[in-house]
Amino acid sequence: MAVLDLRGREEECGASPVHAAINALRLLKAGERLEVLTSVREHSFTLAQWARKNGFAVHVEEHGREARLVFEKAS
């Protein structure tokens, strides 16, 4: 499973790290999974909401500010 680590990536001059994750999710084929790590709750919220609306199963684990999200593209 591929892992995308958004921690420490911020919008200083370009697109939000969230959009990098969404672009990665769009590339997944049915049954494939992607793990995303983030320490920003806004990112977790956005990604989980977007994924559920776009046909992904989402599993979220939160430990304080750190979150691990696993997305699976529906078959």
Next chain:
Amino acid sequence: MSAAIKQYAVPDVLVSTEWVAQHLSDPQVRIVEVDYEPETAYRLGHVPNAVLIDWKRDINDTVRRDIVSKEGFEKLMSRLGIAPETTVVLYGDFRNWFAAYAFWVFKIYGHEDVRLMNGGRRKWIDEGREVTEEVPSVQPTSYRCRGIDLGLRAFLPEVTYAYQRDDVKLVDVRSPAEFKGEITAPPEYPTEAAQRGGHIPGAVNVPWAQAVADDDTFKPVEELRQLYESKGVTPDKTVITYCRIGERSSHTWFVLKYLLGYPTVINYDGSWSEWGNTVGLPIEKGE
């Protein structure tokens, strides 16, 4: 008003997330989310009763490459149910950049009571506060602007004159890599690219994010004062802020004008995408 907000020069322009939570149904208050990407922000969930300003569509004229016209602004306010006396609270995606830009446009068109939600969308969600996908229905108004303040906006001819003056300080709020000329615009923003990398001669680099804490709330007033004064950005000067298209610089414009109370702060929204592409204008590279 919280003690953290009272310290600023003009504290009335800032509200806390808690203040917003207490005014969700206040008929005198209109809460507005300002997004660059509504599909990955407002439409996934927003502050209850908040209406949307889509930054690209609603507050810009993309044909003229200009801010929305006075007539367009009046139509937008009318559609959002905002009257001239409404208290408008702005917040948004991208760490409040575009909310700050909208704040600047509201002030240009003379809206008296407009405020930013300190910490923006990020802090609201981080605090676990309620969000909804429900779009509120609003009663339209017949908004008329009470005046236009173009003194808040710098155009290219003024900047080409001003950058040579000792009593003017230009603040480049982009990332150090953009300031030094190592990059112009990220590939995902092809319309914001410049043919040259660098900065306006004499400008100092104070990246916008240095004004906020980890939770995106503004830093205490003394830290802000120290930050800018250490770079020679002092209240005795006319200060012109710029970035790439004028949104990050709106954020710094807000800090200098309202949180620190500098008397003359102007946002140059043409910014690097204009200066860096204009024939014959000098630039500097590196630190």
